[in-house]
Amino acid sequence: MKPIAQAEGAVDCQDLAFDVFSRHCPSRGTLEHVTGRWGALTLGALHEGSFRFNELRRRVDGVSEKMLSQTLHALERDGLVHREAQPTNPPRVDYELTPLGRAVAERLMALIHFVEGRMDEVLEARASYDAKRSTLDGRA
């Protein structure tokens, strides 16, 4: 079994105060866990409470077992999610945000909700962009 994200490069930007814009800075990796396709949705789901594995799978529409598992591990490793396993039979595992995770999720949700709230503008921009392109392509 391989580590989750070991190949994340050297930690040689401590002095640069963790600048995401630099390659090989660990903050870039964490940012990707947070904003990545499944990371963002998982944090979003957990922002509303504590959930079990399969509850999360249903909430995060379209995620596979594999990706959810991988995502949860990455977030747990980064200290954003806490995993609470009861050694019962059948097993019961609950996932919830840590205080740090909650703080991150809050900022993430602010972004998500803002984007959702302006989707009409985005769709309008897309329509006009595509309209221009098609007229340009049309005249060969």
Added chain:
Amino acid sequence: MKPIAQAEGAVDCQDLAFDVFSRHCPSRGTLEHVTGRWGALTLGALHEGSFRFNELRRRVDGVSEKMLSQTLHALERDGLVHREAQPTNPPRVDYELTPLGRAVAERLMALIHFVEGRMDEVLEARASYDAKRSTLDGRA
């Protein structure tokens, strides 16, 4: 030449108020443009002003021509970035955020800066997570 993101699924969740958690909702696509690896960094760079193509390439460390071009097109199509081309020779093209893009970038930067500011905690969590795993793996 193919459209940038046409296969983004039907727009059948207008009634669900653009729920990112649903598959095939356009807000998920836009969210991915915004939070994606290069999208986030590009918006971050443009948050500090207007830049030319190669200036951006230098600011967003590690991005290839291809990915920057692709990213900028997606963001332009979503109405977040404005492209200003002067038909001079040599050509000069400036990119800057639209008002909507600025609003998005602000929320995004809040998230990025927060994560950067807490990287010490993240790194600590990683260290302790890895320590536990290695002791577990060690006892075979």
Added chain:
DNA sequence: CGGTATCCTATTAGATACTG
């Protein structure tokens, strides 16, 4: 239930070469 291991495909990203 709550996962992991494996295999395989699709998408993404990078290098390189070239154009207006």
Added chain:
DNA sequence: CAGTATCTAATAGGATACCG
């Protein structure tokens, strides 16, 4: 300068099977 085209390599992602 500001890209596009093309090819290849790396990675993400999904399906399936199986374990505790």
